[in-house]
Amino acid sequence: MDRREFLFRSACGLGALYLGGLRHAFARPVASFNAKLDFDAGHPWVKVEGPFDGTKFSGDEHRRPHDILWHLEQYIAGKGGRPSSIAESVDVLIVGGGTAGLLSAYRFRHHNFLVVEQASQFGGNARSEEYRGAAYSLGPAYVTIPDAGSELEKFYQELNLRAEAREEAPDKTRVLFGALKNLREEPGAAGESARAWEELLSRLLPNLPSLPPLSAEKEKSDALDSLTAESWLKAQGPWHPLVMEQLQLYAWSSFGGSLDEISAAQFLNFVASETRGVMAFSGGNGAITRRLYERLKEKGEHRLRAGTMVLEIKEEGGYVEVLLEDAGGSLRRIRASALVMAAPKYVARFLLKAMLPAPREAVWRELPYRAYAVANILLKEKVEAPAFDIYCLKGTVPPSPSFGRRTDRPVADFVFANWAAPDAEGPTVLTAYRPFPLDGARNFLLNPMLHDRLKAEFKADMEQNLKAMGIGPDQIAGIRIALWGHSLPLARPGYLSSAALADLGGRVGERVFLANQDNFMNPSFEACFEAAKLSWEEVCAKKLLPLG
Ligand SMILES: Cc1cc2nc3c(=O)[nH]c(=O)nc-3n(C[C@H](O)[C@H](O)[C@H](O)COP(=O)(O)OP(=O)(O)OC[C@H]3O[C@@H](n4cnc5c(N)ncnc54)[C@H](O)[C@@H]3O)c2cc1C
Missing domain, CATH: 3.90.660.10 (Polyamine Oxidase; Chain A, domain 2)
Structure with a gap:
């Protein structure tokens, strides 16, 4: 459901x-x-050795985005400025490898897609760990039972979940x-x-x-x-x-x-x-992101890049152009025919600064x-x-x-x-x-x-x-x-019936499409599924990509 x-x-x-x-x-x-x-560096599911007696938290990796996005121009200047040439072109670039980003990538799996995730692991907060054979979630634990014959049920079946x-x-x-x-x-x-x-x-x-x-x-x-x-x-x-x-x-x-x-x-x-x-x-909902990640990896290792953080996005000459820092710390420019913004709005408003109209930015800034x-x-x-x-x-x-x-x-x-x-x-x-x-x-x-x-x-x-x-x-x-x-x-009273809700989904400019749980202010797997589906439908309807 x-x-x-x-x-x-x-x-x-x-x-x-x-x-x-x-x-x-x-x-x-x-x-x-x-x-x-198949454990690898960016996998949303990792084995941990234990014992659990350290003082280190797992979860968010917030230092890098905080340090960079709050002082972006300084940071770029410190890296020698923006590169002059485009390093790579793809059909669809997906920003953020949490649940919504991986679901989006799965929708675009027959295209030339790339998913970039700033953290060292994919999955967002839907990640899991395994300790001596015991799997557990670092966040989401369950989903609702899908309607028989629904798209959601087909999805779970397709992924053998x-x-x-x-x-x-x-x-x-x-x-x-x-x-x-x-x-x-x-x-x-x-x-x-x-x-x-x-x-x-x-x-x-x-x-x-x-x-x-x-x-x-x-x-x-x-x-x-x-x-x-x-x-x-x-x-x-x-x-x-x-x-x-x-x-x-x-x-x-x-x-x-x-x-x-x-x-x-x-x-x-x-x-x-x-x-x-x-x-x-x-392992909770990390079992879903794990399966998505593994399926997407079959399409090419290079299509999922952890430790890769998007810094800015603009539209130019009929493309979306993205500046990112790769896992090795180098700045690169990438061009895409369409971009799915699967990072949350409190980050997206920084990345889309050049494109986001002020009233819409104000709505995003105030989201709780x-x-x-x-x-x-x-x-x-x-x-x-x-x-x-x-x-x-x-x-x-x-x-x-x-x-x-x-x-x-x-x-x-x-x-x-x-x-x-x-x-x-x-x-x-x-x-x-x-x-x-x-x-x-x-x-x-x-x-x-x-x-x-x-x-x-x-x-x-x-x-x-x-x-x-x-x-x-x-x-x-x-x-x-x-x-x-x-x-x-958090959806406070009045929000879901307000005009502001429309500002959270849909498109920015002509080629940037929004897909995150916060499209609906609804913290659930099902909201991610719906957001990824709607943005994919919109990209298809606008015929921005070669036939996949
Ligand atoms: C403790 C907890 C329990 C929960 N329990 C449940 C549950 O039982 N059932 C349920 O359905 N839901 C549950 N939820 C909600 C569910 O986890 C979320 O709805 C879902 O994981 C959100 O996915 P998302 O992709 O929208 O966002 P996120 O998981 O936030 O993913 C966004 C990704 O974008 C990346 N990113 C950000 N900035 C950049 C950048 N500049 N460049 C590249 N990447 C970037 C982030 O690192 C992140 O990985 C729970 C949530 C929490 C925290």
Whole structure:
């Protein structure tokens, strides 16, 4: 199911709902875990040696872009100026090798394409690591179950990913509240409220508008987008505090925003898209970027270049001209018939400075992105996964954090990384999610003392969580933390119904096409898929390339 749209009718037809639903047997064969991997320097999936006792973060590689883009002219001058000649020409140049960039490249695989990625690895925040046979994600953990026969389903099949996926039905969802529980099966008010939430969705789903809205539904969709998720929930409530607590943590974990910040339209879009359950791969969504990367490499090693950073882009003489710094530190000029900008807008606005009209630049400059820390907790022994994604409840709805009011919830939820590979041997890894649902938190991530502090907080919280699951807290053998500074674009109320949304997608000039999750302010694989598809369609419609 596509998270960009409210495809409620089909979800409803299946009858499975968020905090519960009809019992479906989502039994699928799980592929053997230890597929042989072709590791190379730019691979989105790497083997790590461990033990996890260092003080280095993984995740964003922000130093180089910060240093260069903030002082671009000085930097170029220091390198001897712009090269005078064009070093290379391609049909399509894709800037950014995250999920959207790799999906774009896959669309253009029959053309003369080139993908450049500034970081040392492809994948963006959809990357994975493998420690002694245990694969885990540094970020995204799951996708929604695609509609039968949909383009998404065909894509997973084409990449042999469908057979490797393990699905979890919503009625299997567990929370950790003293012990592992299924909220809808709880006696008393908590269970009643969870079931009422489920019933509400069943009544609501057939009547919810599309997103972005079809013209006939715009009024309805705009009305929903004018509300925060919290005000929408309050109007439908009251809800038991445990249900509200889970929804608050869900909002933090999915959007890096609190219920009182996120658009009700966006929030319901996500909730609805998961009504049928979710689908996970061993190693999380890095399994998707890994497969894309490997398929694209078959088209020629030289077509995927890690450590290669684009510095500026302009259109000239019927081409796009790009200045980049290659992995060896040399400046090069490359010419392309079309360019797909798959880097996020907070970077793209620097790269497209020469082409971006001022009002559009102003829209991009103001977009809010939220930060994230993800800790992979290595356990000493193998533990069977009792469930997939587990929310950590404490019995009260945590208030939205702000500066001066820190949250007492280091971990919103955690996943058993071995859930999609139950037969895998080796240690079990738990991936614990700590979103920062407030503006400006990324500055806190630059604090040089941060590692030990974050690690101590993750450890203390996860020890308690383990204890509640009957796992000795002394089982923790090591913790590896990834930081993501601007990872989640946040759709505040009014944004998805505003004219500004149109500024995030489409084209800049005649030959630059935008494809990133932030086209829809929607942090999901499905948004990347849709963005890559739309930009590819636009390039094809404009007939900018030789027939592929
Ligand atoms: C902790 C976390 C958990 C998540 N969980 C889920 C989940 O369970 N399910 C889900 O569907 N989604 C999830 N998401 C969201 C999902 O990961 C994103 O939607 C997706 O990875 C975004 O991909 P992207 O290609 O749009 O952007 P990015 O991943 O940001 O990729 C952009 C790429 O462009 C590169 N780049 C930037 N500047 C330049 C330049 N000048 N030159 C060359 N390259 C450049 C960057 O280095 C980066 O690799 C999660 C996100 C996070 C952070």
